[in-house]
Amino acid sequence: MMSTSYFYNSCLRRLLGDRSGNFGIMTAIMMPVLLGAAGLAIDYSNMALSKRELQEATDSAALAAATALASGAASTTADAEAIAKDFVSGQMANYVDTDAISSIKAGTSVDIDVSTTATSKSYKVTVATSYGIAATPFMSVLGYKTLNIGASTSTSSGTSDTKTALSMELVLDQSGSMGEKTTTCATYNGKNCKTYVTKIDALKKAADALFDALDTADPDHSLVRTGAYSYNNGLIYKDWQKTQIKSMSGMAWGTATTATYVSGITASGGTDATEPMRQATLSIAKASDGSDVETQAHAVKGNTIVSRYIILMTDGEMTGNTGVWQSTFDQNVRNQCDATKTAGIKIFTVAFMAPDKGKQLLQYCASPGGNYYEAETMEKLVASFTSIAKEATKAVTLLTN
Numbered sequence: 363m364m365s366t367s368y369f370y371n372s373c374l375r376r377l378l379g380d381r382s383g384n385f386g387i388m389t390a391i392m393m394p395v396l397l398g399a400a401g402l403a404i405d406y407s408n409m410a411l412s413k414r415e416l417q418e419a420t421d422s423a424a425l426a427a428a429t430a431l432a433s434g435a436a437s438t439t440a441d442a443e444a445i446a447k448d449f450v451s452g453q454m455a456n457y458v459d460t461d462a463i464s465s466i467k468a469g470t471s472v473d474i475d476v477s478t479t480a481t482s483k484s485y486k487v488t489v490a491t492s493y494g495i496a497a498t499p500f501m502s503v504l505g506y507k508t509l510n511i512g513a514s515t516s517t518s519s520g521t522s523d524t525k526t527a528l529s530m531e532l533v534l535d536q537s538g539s540m541g542e543k544t545t546t547c548a549t550y551n552g553k554n555c556k557t558y559v560t561k562i563d564a565l566k567k568a569a570d571a572l573f574d575a576l577d578t579a580d581p582d583h584s585l586v587r588t589g590a591y592s593y594n595n596g597l598i599y600k601d602w603q604k605t606q607i608k609s610m611s612g613m614a615w616g617t618a619t620t621a622t623y624v625s626g627i628t629a630s631g632g633t634d635a636t637e638p639m640r641q642a643t644l645s646i647a648k649a650s651d652g653s654d655v656e657t658q659a660h661a662v663k664g665n666t667i668v669s670r671y672i673i674l675m676t677d678g679e680m681t682g683n684t685g686v687w688q689s690t691f692d693q694n695v696r697n698q699c700d701a702t703k704t705a706g707i708k709i710f711t712v713a714f715m716a717p718d719k720g721k722q723l724l725q726y727c728a729s730p731g732g733n734y735y736e737a738e739t740m741e742k743l744v745a746s747f748t749s750i751a752k753e754a755t756k757a758v759t760l761l762t763n
Contacts, residue, residue, distance in 0.1 A: 594631030
């Protein structure tokens, strides 16, 4: 008969030797690890893709900011920082949702180091950003709900400054129609407009904006020379005298002399821009041997590169003293504009509340490349003259990447 102790010992040995339940136990123990490993593989792949996208965005942002500073598209480092942040968020918008974009923009930092010497300027732009991406449910087993990724890029853009200079003549319409009202109110009587700004006063305000921009670009008055002709029916008002056209243009350093002259013009007479355009051209055209007045004047200041501009403005069409459009006068102006361009002078034109034939003439006369401006209000006229000044003063400092 089998003893009780033998039975129990035999059962215990069989139990200890039976391994059939080990797989289930080991599976239960290893399951969190296996799920975490699977999640890690998936999340690592997602992180690698997101990091590459973020790195490309920061690369582009740093380059865009440095280029904007070097080209003058960004006038301050704050402008460049805004460009970089917008570039990162804009590019990442292709890959992530709105909430993530807000997080990316908030998590983007831009550091700009500016180094300046007497002849050069360089910009080092560093863009760094990070944001969290949602982890897979597998990773939550290991306690991770989000995974943080980041990217950083530095780029440099160097510039060398070559000082150039400019000579500019203003050829301004002061015919009788310039005494007409604009739509801009000058004074109010209660809620109603009492008096309106005249075209001639609007022109003076626009000219002041031009002069301010030129002075900002050349505060020392060593690079910019200006002069002005105002015209009606073929006569020029100059130095407050109504006289036959003079060969002298009144060019002077800076804008003060020209601004004083423009402030004194009044509206009267017909319209013919032929002779003032001819005289303005003679005034600033470059002679092949460098003997012209402007080349000689700039040489005294050490300016060897001189850009030459004429601004032609009218509110009407070429009528002379007749009061009606004259095709001969119109063609004469066109011919003179052709000669001015041939002389190497860039022409900006501004049509201010002008009829169609006046607009067509100025469109023809403007140098190619968007140098024709059309204004129907004083505010637009001021903006046009300001834009011309900014375009012209790009030549004051040439930036070479």
